[in-house]
Amino acid sequence: MDDGSDLVLRPATTVDADQVTELYLATRRAAEPAMPPQLHTPESVLAFMTVVLAEKEVWVAEDDQVVGFMSLDEAFLDALYVGPDHQGLGIGTSLLELAKARRPDGFALWVFASNAPARGFYHRHGLVELEHTDGSGNEERAPDVRMAWPGTDPIRFLRRQVDEVDDDLGLLLARRFALTAAIQGFKELPGREGRDAEREAEIARRMAAHAPGLGAEAIGRIMDSVIAESLAAYEEGLR
Secondary structure: OOOOOOOEEEEOOHHHHHHHHHHHHHHHHHHOOOOOOOOOOHHHHHHHHHHHHHHOEEEEEEOOOEEEEEEEEOOEEEEEEEOHHHOOOOHHHHHHHHHHHHOOOOEEEEEEOOOHHHHHHHHHOOOEEEEEOOOOOOOOOOOEEEEEEOOOOHHHHHHHHHHHHHHHHHHHHHHHHHHHHHHHOOOOOOOHHHOOHHHHHHHHHHHHOOOOOOHHHHHHHHHHHHHHHHHHHHHHHHO
8 A cells, every 4th residue: 555545444343353453562562662562462462452342442444454443432542553564654644533533522542651753643633632640540650641632622622621620629629628627636836827838838849740830839829829728718617
């Protein structure tokens, strides 16, 4: 295939398991070190792929053989791989455009932070980065990035993401207030008069490591407000 004109995109079946597994393993090997080594035996990957093909929405790109595939699970693009010998021919773009057509309300995906080619590919096709992690949530323990295509109504999609974060933040603020109130009973000088500027600065520095885009100074201002309002609510509750 020279120009992709013979490319066929079709729903995958379990019959494709061997080819999809072989392509996945070859692509991961060829992508090192941009991607960390995958951790499973070929046999276990084949067993996993067989289940994925049976239970999820998987599409293959085919030209006499399987040259790429993608896996969709609700609003997530779980996988998009193009074989190392067929990259740069527009196959990845074709699969990604199909994903957009199948999920017009938007979708997210995870990509390793070290995988600059993949991140560049997704950026060029309109995806945005929503979250950076230290990798503690994936089995490779490698820093990763949550990216998203915000769909045909980007503001609506991104506001849904904001709403989810705000719900989590509300729960964390409730826990933060409860802990702030509880510790006052053990302090020599409770309430707003007993604030510890040195400890609060250390809190801001520690939190800034998780939010480098904000930095310690901005985090410090945010936490100053959180602590002040928590202590004010604590004192109000004593009256």
